[in-house]
Amino acid sequence: MKRAFLGELEEIVLLTVAALQESAYCASITQTIEQQMARSISFPTVHTTLQRLEEKGFVSSRMGGATAERGGRQKRLFTVTAAGQRALIDSRQVRSQLWEQIPTQVLQLWGI
Amino acid sequence: MGYLTNGGENHPGPPRWAEWLLSRFTPHGMEDELQGDLQEMFAYWVKTAGLRVARRRYAVAVLRLIRPFSRPVTRPVHDDPQPFPFHPAMIRNYLKIAFRNLVKNGVYSSINIGGLALGMAVAMLIGLWMYDELTFDRYFRNYDRIAKVMQTGNFNGEVFHGSYNPAPMGPELRTKYGDNFTHVIMSSWTDDHILAFGDKKFTRTGNYLSADAPEMLTLKMLGGTRAGLKDPASILLSKSVADALFGTTDPVGKMMKIDNKLDVKVTGVYEDFPYNTEFREMKFIAPWDLYVSSENWVREAQDKVEWGNNSWQVLVQIAPNATFDAVSDKIRDIRLKHSPEVAFLKPKVYLQPMRAWHLYTGWDKAGKVEGRIQYVWLFGIIGVFVLLLACINFMNLSTARSEKRAKEVGIRKAVGSQRSQLISQFFSESLLVVGFAFGLSILLVLLTLPVFNEVADKRIGILWSNPVFWLGCIGFSVLTGLIAGSYPALYLSSFQAVKVLKGTFRVGRFASLPRQVLVVVQFTVSVTLIIGTIIVFRQIEHAKNRPVGYERSGLVTVAMNTPELHQHYNALRSELIRTGAVIDMATSSAPATDLNSQNSGFDWVGKDPNFKENFGTIAVSHDFGKTVGWQFVQGRDLSRQFAGDSSGVVLNETAVRYMGLKEPVGKQIKWNGRPFRIVGVIRDMLMDSPFEPVTQTVYMLDYGWANVINIKLNPARSAGESLAKIETVFRKFNPGSPFDYRFTEQEYASKFASEERIARLASGFAMLAILISCLGLFGLASFVAEQRTKEIGVRKVLGASVANVWVLLSRDFVILVIIALGIATPLAWYLLGNWLQKYTYHTELSWWIFAVSGAGALLVTLLTVSFQSIKAALINPVKSLRSE
Numbered sequence: 001m002k003r004a005f006l007g008e009l010e011e012i013v014l015l016t017v018a019a020l021q022e023s024a025y026c027a028s029i030t031q032t033i034e035q036q037m038a039r040s041i042s043f044p045t046v047h048t049t050l051q052r053l054e055e056k057g058f059v060s061s062r063m064g065g066a067t068a069e070r071g072g073r074q075k076r077l078f079t080v081t082a083a084g085q086r087a088l089i090d091s092r093q094v095r096s097q098l099w100e101q102i103p104t105q106v107l108q109l110w111g112i
Numbered sequence: 113m114g115y116l117t118n119g120g121e122n123h124p125g126p127p128r129w130a131e132w133l134l135s136r137f138t139p140h141g142m143e144d145e146l147q148g149d150l151q152e153m154f155a156y157w158v159k160t161a162g163l164r165v166a167r168r169r170y171a172v173a174v175l176r177l178i179r180p181f182s183r184p185v186t187r188p189v190h191d192d193p194q195p196f197p198f199h200p201a202m203i204r205n206y207l208k209i210a211f212r213n214l215v216k217n218g219v220y221s222s223i224n225i226g227g228l229a230l231g232m233a234v235a236m237l238i239g240l241w242m243y244d245e246l247t248f249d250r251y252f253r254n255y256d257r258i259a260k261v262m263q264t265g266n267f268n269g270e271v272f273h274g275s276y277n278p279a280p281m282g283p284e285l286r287t288k289y290g291d292n293f294t295h296v297i298m299s300s301w302t303d304d305h306i307l308a309f310g311d312k313k314f315t316r317t318g319n320y321l322s323a324d325a326p327e328m329l330t331l332k333m334l335g336g337t338r339a340g341l342k343d344p345a346s347i348l349l350s351k352s353v354a355d356a357l358f359g360t361t362d363p364v365g366k367m368m369k370i371d372n373k374l375d376v377k378v379t380g381v382y383e384d385f386p387y388n389t390e391f392r393e394m395k396f397i398a399p400w401d402l403y404v405s406s407e408n409w410v411r412e413a414q415d416k417v418e419w420g421n422n423s424w425q426v427l428v429q430i431a432p433n434a435t436f437d438a439v440s441d442k443i444r445d446i447r448l449k450h451s452p453e454v455a456f457l458k459p460k461v462y463l464q465p466m467r468a469w470h471l472y473t474g475w476d477k478a479g480k481v482e483g484r485i486q487y488v489w490l491f492g493i494i495g496v497f498v499l500l501l502a503c504i505n506f507m508n509l510s511t512a513r514s515e516k517r518a519k520e521v522g523i524r525k526a527v528g529s530q531r532s533q534l535i536s537q538f539f540s541e542s543l544l545v546v547g548f549a550f551g552l553s554i555l556l557v558l559l560t561l562p563v564f565n566e567v568a569d570k571r572i573g574i575l576w577s578n579p580v581f582w583l584g585c586i587g588f589s590v591l592t593g594l595i596a597g598s599y600p601a602l603y604l605s606s607f608q609a610v611k612v613l614k615g616t617f618r619v620g621r622f623a624s625l626p627r628q629v630l631v632v633v634q635f636t637v638s639v640t641l642i643i644g645t646i647i648v649f650r651q652i653e654h655a656k657n658r659p660v661g662y663e664r665s666g667l668v669t670v671a672m673n674t675p676e677l678h679q680h681y682n683a684l685r686s687e688l689i690r691t692g693a694v695i696d697m698a699t700s701s702a703p704a705t706d707l708n709s710q711n712s713g714f715d716w717v718g719k720d721p722n723f724k725e726n727f728g729t730i731a732v733s734h735d736f737g738k739t740v741g742w743q744f745v746q747g748r749d750l751s752r753q754f755a756g757d758s759s760g761v762v763l764n765e766t767a768v769r770y771m772g773l774k775e776p777v778g779k780q781i782k783w784n785g786r787p788f789r790i791v792g793v794i795r796d797m798l799m800d801s802p803f804e805p806v807t808q809t810v811y812m813l814d815y816g817w818a819n820v821i822n823i824k825l826n827p828a829r830s831a832g833e834s835l836a837k838i839e840t841v842f843r844k845f846n847p848g849s850p851f852d853y854r855f856t857e858q859e860y861a862s863k864f865a866s867e868e869r870i871a872r873l874a875s876g877f878a879m880l881a882i883l884i885s886c887l888g889l890f891g892l893a894s895f896v897a898e899q900r901t902k903e904i905g906v907r908k909v910l911g912a913s914v915a916n917v918w919v920l921l922s923r924d925f926v927i928l929v930i931i932a933l934g935i936a937t938p939l940a941w942y943l944l945g946n947w948l949q950k951y952t953y954h955t956e957l958s959w960w961i962f963a964v965s966g967a968g969a970l971l972v973t974l975l976t977v978s979f980q981s982i983k984a985a986l987i988n989p990v991k992s993l994r995s996e
Contacts, residue, residue, distance in 0.1 A: 043173045
């Protein structure tokens, strides 16, 4: 079976879900990405990305956690599934492999 | 952007429209999370970017998130395939349920089906009648190319049209305009003639036509050939006449006699013309040339090229490349060219195509067409209305019933019915009812066709083999079914099961409004028809009660169709009187019921030289006055004692007024130079249409100009006995012809035939309309009574009397009928006022007709409704309230 490909945006959203843990839902994810990455991202984009991730089986969702500030409405809370974890680890490994292949002199030139 | 920002400043939340959109079109199952998230996001945006930006972002987000065109995806709870509403098993079930429902509500079902069937039957009859009228003369294969030569002109300010033409017209068209015509046919009129073969003698109607007539009329020959008419001493017989005269023997080649004087050979037998053709009375055809050679006056007219004697008909078939309009233009001035002395009439000759003969013949004084087509429209409209009434009923009852079935819908939905299944169920129910009604209406039509044919003077059958007929009927049935079923099917099926079953479901305040409107429409139509019927009957009565100026009873006329009768006036008269069966006898040029001759050429002292006069002219014998019993206002009757009376004339009162004479008796008048002396003035004798003023008429003494024998029977004896005696006398004097007589009373009554036909049809339709409306009302009343059973129970417990309840239930309907009366009265006033204007001698629209119709309609309504309301009011409240 072909491994599900994880896009850049998907990866970021998935990482955020992992980072936020219990309180990962669409609005909090959007706000986190915006604040921590200083990256302007629209709410509907995050919403569709989350739907796509759920379709691919990287996240699962359940309803819960209604608060007054959202008019007593329930949230859809996301958690990373085993497949999601694997995908994140895979992607991280690929990156570190590539990082390691960069010659040390070059890295020194970059000032790292 | 205006809408986005407008009013935003005084409302610190997200844009209302975006919120509405979101709540309306959120993808199914995501309402909570999205609305909640967006609310949070909005607060966050307000904090980080300000209200304005927040509002914009909110709106953009909503627009991107909503899915207006996606249907809510209902995930199947179980794995069964989606039930298909048109599965044969389901359809069988729908029909079974529909049938059970019909049987359960027997009264409603029969009212519903019966009413609709009645309406459909009426519409079908009218449709068949209209079809018959519109396909009149289509039997002829040259239908599109045959025309009558007509003349039109203007006399004393009144436009006239006529198909009487001079004898040279045919030859002129044939020789000078020949390339425009395939055939030019001269025709005597279709008239009574005596046909004799051996001992058998009959009076039959037939026509003398030019030799190519059989080709033009495409006769279907059953024996002999169409060319048979080329023989100048021949006759073509219709099948019916051939059978009557010759029985089973082959008539072709046999010799026979016409009018006891012309020997002719049968050269062909043709299929009788169908009843819905112009020539249906043409039972035999004889050659035109035979007619010319046997009648002196015709021969003279033809030989001397008399353009002034307009006495015949000319039929043409135009050439394949010609059009009626173009040919009419060419021949327009023929009359003017040949008789310039009639230029003051502005005469024009034109062709009237066969398709206009039946429906578009008849003109008012301004020359506007006023033919039968008006009746075709009138009855068409009535038919549509009756059908509409029936459909309204059907819909009213269906919708009224269906409100009771809201609970059923709830239960069905609760146990898993889908909306599409409910829709199919309600539709199949109404279609089933319409199907029954259609079958019943066909039966009704079959039963009533004989009576209808008699009343309408038609020979119509159901068009079993006509696909258009079936298509129309079935199309209409399906349409009615769908329209009537649409309310329950589409509206009721949309109820939410929970609401209906909890009982919080309320039919809207205006749910009954369409029904009330429909009832008003029904009664407006019905009341208009009733008023119409009364007025048509009044008009006929009015004309019937008009003084006729002579004595109709016991007056009999016999046509003088053989030469023998003319020669023995005195002998015949004395012999008849001697039998004791006859009081008196006289000959005349016309029967008392038919003013068949009008002439100009009169002159008198004091006449304005520019006055174009026109008089009815009747020739009589000395005994005419005593026979018909005319009444003198001045002077005396024509008498044998005064020899000068041979040039004496009698005028009617109208003639005296018309001429402006002060002391008419003894004055002299001239007709074409010949002097006459007025001996007496009679009270107007009504010889023409009873709806028109009496024509100014001159009665002159002339034994030679006689067409009928008038006989006054002895009132002391029975008519049958007297006629038998008279017949023996006629046998003696006129052995060559059968004894055919006509009662003047019957002839007079036949003048009302077309009016009476309208009256009878209109009254029939009015009755049906009322019946159908009442059926509907009855159904509605019973429905309302049933619906309010509990209310009535409570009212009775609290002390309401039966009368109170009756008023309560009847009032609504009475109000509706009163509204209908308010609409119908001016409508009928206008329509019938117009109709009456057609008749110079007409009755008045009196208020009491409207009052009586209104009272009648109210009475019928009350009777219908009372049956139900009194029944409801009499129910013991214990029974109606027991279930609470």
